[in-house]
Amino acid sequence: MTATRTIRVGTRASLLARTQTDTVVNALAAATPGLAVDTVLVSTQGDRSGAPLEQIGGTGVFVSALRDALLAGDIDVAVHSYKDLPTAPVAGIALAAVPLRQDPRDALVARDELTLLELPVGATVGTGSPRRAAQLRAMDLGLDIVSIRGNVDTRLGRVLGSTGVAPDLDAVVLAVAGLQRLSRAHLVTELIDPMQMLPAAAQGALAIECRADDADLLATLAGLDDHATRSAVTAERSLLAALEAGCTAPVGALADVVETDGSDDLASSGSGWDIYLRGSVTAIDGSDAVRLSISGPLDTAEELGRRLAADLIDLGATTMMGSSK
Template identity: 75%
Template sequence: MTTRTTTRTIRVGTRASLLAQTQTQLVIDAFTGVNPGVPVETVLVSTAGDRSPAPLAQIGGTGVFVSALRDALLAGTIDVAVHSFKDLPTTAMPGIALAAVPRREDPRDALCARDGRTLLELPRGAKVGTGSPRRTAQLRALDLGLDIVAIRGNVDTRLARLDKDLDAVVLAVAGLQRLRRAHVVTELLDPIQVLPAAAQGALAIECRESDEDARSLLAPLDDHSTRAAVAAERSLLAALEAGCTAPVGALAEVTEGDDGLLEIFLRGSVTAIDGSDAVRLSASGPLNTAEEIGRRLAAELIDLGANTMMGSS
């Protein structure tokens, strides 16, 4: 356990949403557990994604929830930023370090439906809400006759629509678990049906690259297997030149190979927004080749027409 102490207060930046603050508090609790005596302060930061009710693709998609936090880091108004990893652009930002990637929560998507229904129990024409083009595309590809409705808002706002105009909503399991809302899940969606977004369920903890003190204090929070898995997924996303709003699914798992060494098994998919076509492949390799595995799988998906599907409407 780290016993390092400092008189400096570590200012942790977070978005103001309940989920963001809950995730940040989990990080702070873990941080103080390994750094007893180090003062911590939470700083709320407003982002473009929080201020605008427009669809993410209209307001910029990738980065709309993280740019303000990164600006605050570089300006020195906060020392640490906590993000949902799937919101981060795949390109690194000069001056900022990915200090830690804590152990990942369940990466799957969840169906929350009226009357406890599962996906196959929903009637044709049922209205299913989601703000994700990836989920929209994959649900349409299942050809269940569902009416996919675009929605925005926090978790509770989306769930409240079940009492109004929607039959079901699809949300990330991790967020529901962190908010203690797991009881509303009526079905955990198998990745064979709906492949999660790259880095879904994972958190990213950033600090200034030059802040050796913060980097040292945050290092114990890092989970090597989660970092490697997410690196493979995000490498695939980057190679496809796709942002967080693209209809791309990616899920990497760290497993033990036949030789007893750890390896990564990565699944990736690209689905046309209208659900008319999809490509899905997998690749595996040693743990220390995570990014290479992602790039290789992306190239194979492109060979099968992935780029055309990402541009479909």
């Protein structure tokens, strides 16, 4: 790519979105010395509304405006939290890169540095995720799960307090990756084991999109791609797609890439490496849940997701998702 071209990178205006986008902008600039990169702020439906995500459309509310700007030529690159992306592809848009994923786990931030098991019966725990709410209820800890919206600092303030605002929750559950990116990880009182709470599909990963016909930019962005991360989230999102579930459905998924032949080098073919995929579906009220796992060669990521989804459906996953689909 010629250094004379200015690449316009679109992002949501939240501090987390801009911080995530800055990592992409810096990586692009480092990969192509002299390349001019500008950041363009785009307002999305999810940013403008304070209503619960499932009420304003759920999947895609943080994405469609960025994709519209991309197709209109107003921006050249869109950076998303990968878990926000609908599973269906969009004509004219390519997933150019999936950078190295950060910690995919959920995290608890509680008053008095308490863990989940230490919270008293009746403690109020805030989350904007039906998946987290369902899994928390399924733990049967006697917690009062409260639906909340807002950026990371707004949510943290409801537990820890902020200038002029008294805390009104005992704890919140957030993605640890976002806390890490915002240098707030020191506030975590418990990293929740995936055995207790499976994260959202692609949690902790970024998705970098550009127009499918922009060959030069596709080639440049390919240098930011991490093969293991892309394979893992491909398996997770294949599960989500096969369940016909969106980002607000109570579905958890986590894939680990593991070597099988003693080689430390993950070739682009993935030979000698397997995927271990876990998936769960939990009834919104926590009354029922199903969790299964599957493993297979790295190059079968999509197939593994579909197979695990079929197994979950056989055990009643569709009924558990109910109206959240």
